[in-house]
Amino acid sequence: MAVPTPTAAATESQPARLPVGGAATAAGRVLAVLSAFGPTHPSLTLSEISRRSGLTLTTTHRLVGELRQWGGLERGPDGRYAIGLRLLELGALAPHGLQLRELALPYLDDLHQATRANVHLAVRDGADGVYVEALRARGAVQVLSRLGGRWPLHATGTGQVLLAFADREVQDELLQARLKRFTPDTITDVGELRRVLAEVRRTGVAIADNQLTPDALAIAVPVRGRRDEVVAALGVTVQRGTVPSHALAPALAATARGISRALGSPSATPEAGGAIRASRTGGAMTPRSR
Template sequence: MTAAGRLLAVLDAFTPGRSLLTLSEISRRAGLSLTTAHRLAGELVNWGALERDDDGRYRIGLHLLELAALAPRGLELRELAQPFLEDLFHSTRAHVHLAVRDGHEVVYVETLRARGTVTVLSRLGQRWPLHATGTGLALLAHAGREVQEQVLEAPLKRFTHRTITDARELRRVLAEVRRTGVAVAEEQLTLEAVAIAAPIRGAGDEVVSALGLVVHVDECEPRALVPVMTAAARGISRALGAPSAADVRGVVRGR
């Protein structure tokens, strides 16, 4: 690995389930010698990318959060969308997700979790394959043809017995998402959960993000939530400067 590659390997050793690591764990997970891992971890601590606790264990540092705040598809998008997300959360009492596409995966840049409903696996910063989630389907349906074909030609991972793993079925679903403007994923990632999602458009009217709701299969008719969800998605699109959303009236507005 290059010097930069070794530094990135140290940072990549940390995952949602492994957010606090010893030096030995970093060395093993990054594929580096203990001496190299110690030197690089020290450099990252000095720079602020890592922090070290009193027990000598390492965790991600706040300087990375500062840099993430500069990402237009990350915290900046999250801050702009937050009022709409909160209104949607309070009006539906459902799990609310804001997501972006990164390659062949969907990444959650914000999640609002509801109590007393179905348990969801998704959390802030987590990644899932595009074909297995509502927001992922909404993003994939509006991705470029090359990206769609790459996903369709690759093996589609199964998470439940309802996960779409047939390319022909996925192609049909994507066409339906484009036709209706809404993606529906029933028990695709989590049993007893139904996800619905709508695209969010940017200043060039391109799809830049997706807004999703997750409810229990027996909690309500998911499509009854479509109007309020799509209104919120169009409100965020208008805030981003999307021409197609500029003349929308009656959208969900942030406080």
């Protein structure tokens, strides 16, 4: 807890940062080995793991051996190590992760089919948003959206939604850190970000224009859970200029509402709930049973 956040170093993308910092404990060493892997380094040799984790070759060798035996790592025909299926299996159990995804997938699918856009479902983890699902549009290969992908909250549509509805405490902490720039238009000014977040709260929609990826336009809305708290953000990303930003909002809102209802959100359930926000996007979508 006292530690800044578990995600402190996680926002990096390219460079090979070493978590050398605190592998003093035995368990920490195991985790250091695992941490050596990442989106930019999905497969490593033993010595690479050793270097990246800051552990002795010998230690690395033994730990990797144990992990392999367990199924957490596997060794390809080329001798390189990679993440094993056992970890995929475990990861699938994450409650805010693939559990949520499981339930939401049909809805996301509809949205994807209807809009032909990149569709994301993201949850917050520390100062980052993690994609719990990412459906890519056929043509435009926007490589940044992978399942399991992790991006700073301020620079994505889904992230802005998650941040806007996060606890005050979380917001304040993030607003003190330096906001990393990805494009010329990325919001890096704290004041501006505050204004944007207020707007997101007011309208219930985030519009991130050219924030993370050049020439991309992202639109996102909140997804709510049992106690009407925001548990995830649903977003689509399209090429700038191809679609007027407000054209996608209704479909997004309808889909988010569907998911929220499936999650048991009061405000999305007609009968019970506060009857708020009646049905701006009535009909249109096939009513989902269950």
